[in-house]
Amino acid sequence: MISQRKDDHVRLAVEHQRQHSGHNQFDEVSFVHHALAGIDRPDVSLATTFAGISWPVPLYINAMTGGSVSTGIINRDLAIAARETGVAVASGSMSAYFKDPSCADTFSVLRKENPDGFVLANVNATASVDKVQRAIDLVQANALQIHINTAQETPMPEGDRSFSSWVPQIEKIAAAVEVPVIVKEVGNGLSRETVLLIESLGVQIADLGGRGGTDFARIENGRRELGEYAFMHGWGQSTAACLLDTQDVGIPVLASGGVRNALDVARALALGASGVGASGGFLRTLKDEGVSALIAQISTWLDQLAALQTMLGARTPADLTRCDLLIRGELRDFCADRGIDTGQFAQRSRSVEAAHQLTGSTR
Template sequence: MIAQRKDDHVQLAVEQQQQHSGRNQFDDVSFVHHALAGIDRPDVRLATSFAGLSWQAPLYINAMTGGSEKTGIINRDLGIAARETGVPIASGSMSAYFKDPDCADTFSVLRKENPDGFVLANVNATASVDRARRAVDLIRADALQIHVNTVQETVMPEGDRSFSSWVPQIEKIAAGVDVPVIVKEVGFGLSRETVRLLESLGVRAADLGGRGGTDFARIENGRRPLGDYAFLHGWGQSTAACLLDAQDAPIPVLASGGVRHPLDVARALALGASGVGVSGTFLRTLLDDGVAALIARISTWLDQLAALLTLLGARTPADLSRCDLLINGELRDFCADRGIDPRPFARRSGGLDVPHEMTGSTR
């Protein structure tokens, strides 16, 4: 039954990708174009660091799947793509492994195919400390994701209905494992209040996991005979809104949910993300065109991201946080409702600062 559910999730997620209208609230964020801000491409470095972790690039393959024969093949190919491109990768929820240890290889294949890469294990907020440690050990994980998904569980026919234990359990796991813990939403967003709470629990970083990508309320409702939870489709805050809400967060934040192309990656980094995760877009590429196509796509994204940094005058991903941004549309309305002033984002650069010797002036 678990294996079938995992296969259903993949099928329904791909169907959503095919049906997406193409627009989300990242489109309400635009860079102010400064025509002379560009720098030299060799001066750009994509490496990023946060919470004591160092990545070659600020892009990562986020949690997707595992637990069945079909999803094991997907994880094998994702592991290969991560190895060939040097990006970090997160396992899908490893709950299936705890219920059926025979499916362990559908998760451990991530490490088998990517022996030297950065790999994150993934458990839910009800996992015991022992299970969290087992998940980390199984794939020799460099960090642990704890996913929170109350909306998905609510719609899931066989989902949890008790959530009060999640906060103390997250604190226990964070204290009980030997790797950094990152808490991630699965597509409904983390509010600023939640991020502050996570910091108090010992969590090292938060993956905001906002609305805009795969909608797990829609997926689980698709598994219900009557489809009677359609009113929860589209629940939550967008990833861009969560990033604005998390300004001055006490822990680093990562962005995932609705990331469609390298410009969205740059937007997320400019809004304060230390890294940007992608799931649905990469999954569809893999299933439609194969692992070679996914490797090519990730490589192209990294090259195009470096190109964006070059024209924006950002030598590192962190430098994007000094670029001028315009916040418009529904996202500006969100800022007003949450007491966020969007105007300072448009004046962050302080104007162009060109060294005198570069101007050629003899004055």
Template sequence: MSAQRKDDHVRLAIEQQHTRSTVNQFDEVSFVHHALAGIDRPEVSLATSFAGISWPVPLYINAMTGGSAHTGAINRDLAIAARETGVPIASGSVNAYFKDPSCAGTFRVLREENPDGFVMANVNATATTDNARRAVDLLGANALQIHLNTAQETAMPEGDRSFSSWVGQIAEICAAVDVPVIVKEVGNGLSRETVVTLQNLGVRAADLSGRGGTDFARIENGRRELADYAFLHGWGQSTAACLLDAQGVSLPVLASGGVRDPLDVARALALGARGVGVSGGFLRTLLDGGVTALVAQISTWLDQLAALQTMLGARTPHDLTRCDLLVQGSLRSFCADRGIQTRQLAQRSSSIDALREMTGSTR
């Protein structure tokens, strides 16, 4: 049953990739173009760091799958792509392994094919502390993701219906494991209030994982006989909205959900993300063109991100947070309702002197 569900998830996720809405709130975020802000390409670094973690690039392959022969093969290719490009990678939920240890290899392959890379294990918020440690040990993981998915569980025919223990369980896991804990949503977003709560629980970073990418409530509804939970399709906040909502919170945030290209990566970084994850888009590339195509796509994205940083005058990904941004449309309305000031984002480099300071220029 569990293996079949994992295979169903992949099939339905790919169907979504082929029928995705063109509405994406990243399109309501734009950079103010300053024609003299550019720097020289050799000055640009893609390295990022947060919560004591250092990554060579700010892009990562986010949690997808595992638990069946088919998904194990997918994980193998994802791990090879991560190894060849240097991007961090997260496993899908290892809950299937807790239920059936015989599927361990479908997850362990992420480490076997990528022995020196940054690998994140993934568990749900009901995992015991013992199982959290088992997940870390299974992958020799550098960090542990805990995923939050109340909308998915609600639509899932066999899903959980008890969520009140999650807060306490997250705190226990944070105290029990020896690696940083990153809490992520699965595509419905984390509000500012949730991010603050996670910080108080001992979480080291939050992956906002907003609406705009794979919709797991829609996937689970597709597995229901009557498909009677369609009203949950599109539930939650977009990734761009979550990034704006988290402005000023000291807990480091990562961004995933609806990231389509290197410009979306740059937008997310400029809105404060320390790293940007992609799942569905990379999965589609892998299944359509194989691991060679995925390696080529990730390599191209990294090259193009460096090009954007060069044009914008950002020596590091974090320097993008000093670039001027315009927030428009429905995203601006969201900010108004949530009491988020957007004007200051458009004035982060308010004079040519500030631009020269940003780029180190003396001209």
């Protein structure tokens, strides 16, 4: 039953990507164009560092799948793409492995095909410390993702209905493991209050996992005979909204959910993300065109991101947080309701320029 569910998830996720890859709230974020801000391409670096982790590029392949023969093939190809492009890669939920160890190779292939890369293990918030360590060991993980997904479990026919144990268990896991711990949403977003709670539990990183990409409430409702949870389609906050909501929290944040192109990557970095993950769009490319096309897509995104940084005058991904941004539409309404001053983002370069004048430094 688990392997069938994993295959269903892939099929429905790809269908969702083909049908719903248009507008999302990243489109309500735009850069103010400063015509003489550009720098030289050789001076641009894509490297990012956060919570003691160093990546050569700020893009990663986020959690997708594993647990069946066909999803093992997907993980093999994702690992090859990660190896060839230098991006980090996360496994899908490893709950299937805990229930059926015979599917271990559908996850361990991530390390087999990518021996020197950055690999993240993925578990749910109910996993015991022993199971978590088994997951880490299986893929020789450099970091651990704990996914939280109440809005997926609720319409899931066989989903969990008890969530009160998640907070103490996350704290227990974070205290027990030796690799960095990331708590990630699966597509409904992390609010500021949730990220602050996550930080208090000893977790080092939050993956905001916002609305805008794969909609797991929709996917799980699609697995129901009557589809009676359609009212949950689109639940939660967008990734852009989450980034605005979590400005200056104490831990680094990663952005995933609805990332469609290199411009969305740049927008997310400019809004404060230390790294940016994509999954659904990459899965669609892999299923429709194959691993070579996915490698080409990731390589193109990275080249385009470097080009955008060059034009915007951002030597590093972190420097994008100095660029001026305009926030419009429903995203601006969200900020108004949450007490977030969007005007500050439109004038960030002025404060940078003032600091340069004060210190006598140059851009």
